Amino acid sequence: GDSVTQMEGPVTLSEEAFLTINCTYTATGYPSLFWYVQYPGEGLQLLLKATKADDKGSNKGFEATYRKETTSFHLEKGSVQVSDSAVYFCALSDLGGSARQLTFGSGTQLTVLP
Amino acid sequence: ETGVTQSPTHLIKTRGQQVTLRCSSQSGHNTVSWYQQALGQGPQFIFQYYREEENGRGNFPPRFSGLQFPNYSSELNVNALELDDSALYLCASSCDRGNTEAFFGQGTRLTVV
Numbered sequence: 001g002d003s004v005t006q007m008e009g010p011v012t013l014s015e016e017a018f019l020t021i022n023c024t025y026t027a028t029g030y031p032s033l034f035w036y037v038q039y040p041g042e043g044l045q046l047l048l049k050a051t052k053a054d055d056k057g058s059n060k061g062f063e064a065t066y067r068k069e070t071t072s073f074h075l076e077k078g079s080v081q082v083s084d085s086a087v088y089f090c091a092l093s094d095l096g097g098s099a100r101q102l103t104f105g106s107g108t109q110l111t112v113l114p
Numbered sequence: 115e116t117g118v119t120q121s122p123t124h125l126i127k128t129r130g131q132q133v134t135l136r137c138s139s140q141s142g143h144n145t146v147s148w149y150q151q152a153l154g155q156g157p158q159f160i161f162q163y164y165r166e167e168e169n170g171r172g173n174f175p176p177r178f179s180g181l182q183f184p185n186y187s188s189e190l191n192v193n194a195l196e197l198d199d200s201a202l203y204l205c206a207s208s209c210d211r212g213n214t215e216a217f218f219g220q221g222t223r224l225t226v227v
Contacts, residue, residue: 004156036218043118043204043218044157089156101147101170102206102216104156 002027006090006105013080013112021075021108023064023090031092033057033066033073034102038087047075047088080112118207118219126225127195135190135222137205144209145169146188147216148180151202163188192224200226 048057149157163182
């Protein structure tokens with residue numbers, strides 16, 4: 001079945017540091033790939049997505065490129081802010097049966113220190 | 115445009131009891147999916163409802179059941195609660211059986227004691 005593996009956290013960075021969170025996936029078809037963010041006490045918010053190989057998703061300074069050859073979708077940001085502190089989830093969506101469900105990784109806790 | 119709302123926000127139940135969680139989908143969305151998020155884990159797909167019928171199910175036992183109403187709001191019912199059912203339950207609404215972006219509610223935190 002489909003699965004997503006994320007780099008384990010927690011990750012602690014100083015403000016303005018470079019961020020990379022690794023994500024690899026296993027899927028039988030041609031999935032769409034997503035990064036979601038969860039702030040404390042809140043639900044999930046879509047951060048960015050990519051629907052086909054070599055697509056780059058970007059939002060709020062975050063970027064991720066869909067790499068089919070390495071089955072990866074690593075999240076990057078050039079300069080993190082304290083407000084980026086949250087849990088980040090990599091996810092894929094593959095058309096399994098008739099329901100387009102999301103399969104999530106286990107999440108990476110990011111803390112940015114001032 | 116209203117977002118996805120879930121109720122209640124927090125709930126404490128005793129092992130063996132039954133619980134009903136509610137979700138109002140975003141305006142214009144006809145698909146609701148439910149996820150269980152255990153502490154420190156990623157969300158796990160429970161099932162999806164599309165136009166009032168179950169449209170896909172994850173690896174959850176039959177004591178997890180649901181409904182979708184004509185206005186596309188939804189309920190998640192869990193019978194015979196177990197301690198391991200303690201989790202954050204997330205509802206996500208979308209269009210066309212999930213082929214468009216899913217918008218998540220803030221979740222219901224269920225604690226089983």
